[in-house]
Amino acid sequence: MEFDGRREVQKTLALIKPEAVAKGYEDAIMERIIDEGFTIVRWDKMHLSQEKVQLFYREHEGKSFFPTLIEYITSGPLIVLVLAKHNAVQAWRDLIGPTDVEMAKISFPRSLRALYGTSKTYNACHGSSDPEAARREVKFFYPNINTDPILTNSEANQYIRENLEQYLVDGLTKLAKEKPINPVDWLAHWILDNNPNRPRIEIEE
Numbered sequence: 001m002e003f004d005g006r007r008e009v010q011k012t013l014a015l016i017k018p019e020a021v022a023k024g025y026e027d028a029i030m031e032r033i034i035d036e037g038f039t040i041v042r043w044d045k046m047h048l049s050q051e052k053v054q055l056f057y058r059e060h061e062g063k064s065f066f067p068t069l070i071e072y073i074t075s076g077p078l079i080v081l082v083l084a085k086h087n088a089v090q091a092w093r094d095l096i097g098p099t100d101v102e103m104a105k106i107s108f109p110r111s112l113r114a115l116y117g118t119s120k121t122y123n124a125c126h127g128s129s130d131p132e133a134a135r136r137e138v139k140f141f142y143p144n145i146n147t148d149p150i151l152t153n154s155e156a157n158q159y160i161r162e163n164l165e166q167y168l169v170d171g172l173t174k175l176a177k178e179k180p181i182n183p184v185d186w187l188a189h190w191i192l193d194n195n196p197n198r199p200r201i202e203i204e205e
């Protein structure tokens with residue numbers, strides 16, 4: 001089953017960077033996040049070590065702004081958030097706006113970087129750049145969070161209708177007729193014996 005990236009519920013990683021936290025913008029930014037229809041799956045205030053930040057931003061190692069970036073991100077507590085929404089990765093990038101705050105102020109004055117950032121480095125927020133980066137970055141902070149896209153209710157219903165409904169109705173009808181002593185075991189065996197996806201060629205022993 002194929003999913004349209006604009007509709008599937010994705011997760012993305014967001015940071016409210018230290019200077020925005022130090023200036024007391026975290027509540028306003030969190031309120032905006034909710035107003036824009038994101039679900040906050042998880043959030044924590046953390047003070048990251050130099051090693052952790054170097055690892056997180058390793059793709060920028062060697063660039064002229066890397067030392068300033070590391071110093072900045074380790075300068076105080078920041079907020080780490082996992083956000084969920086349809087097409088969350090792009091939606092959050094759109095909400096934070098361009099990297100350069102001056103450009104954000106001109107082109108996207110309601111973006112979070114325009115409202116709460118100071119410069120190209122001190123730009124208030126981070127957002128994963130694409131779905132693969134989002135998966136990696138969510139796992140970086142929260143290894144146990146499931147990063148698979150979530151089906152909407154109607155997609156989940158459609159999947160169950162198309163793939164399981166008739167098959168389960170058949171099994172449950174037979175179960176009701178037979179009334180076995182242990183219905184759970186009986187149904188489990190019936191499902192395995194009647195699995196329509198079972199290979200049809202018997203392999204000779």
Ligand SMILES: Nc1ncnc2c1ncn2[C@@H]1O[C@H](COP(=O)(O)OP(=O)(O)OP(=O)(O)O)[C@@H](O)[C@H]1O
Binds near residue numbers: 126127
């Ligand atoms: N040319 C630059 N001068 C100074 N700082 C920069 C520059 N480019 C990027 N940075 C800093 O490094 C961070 C990571 O840069 P990147 O190119 O990944 O931008 P981004 O994807 O918009 O930002 P982020 O990864 O934080 O969401 C930026 O958010 C900014 O803080």
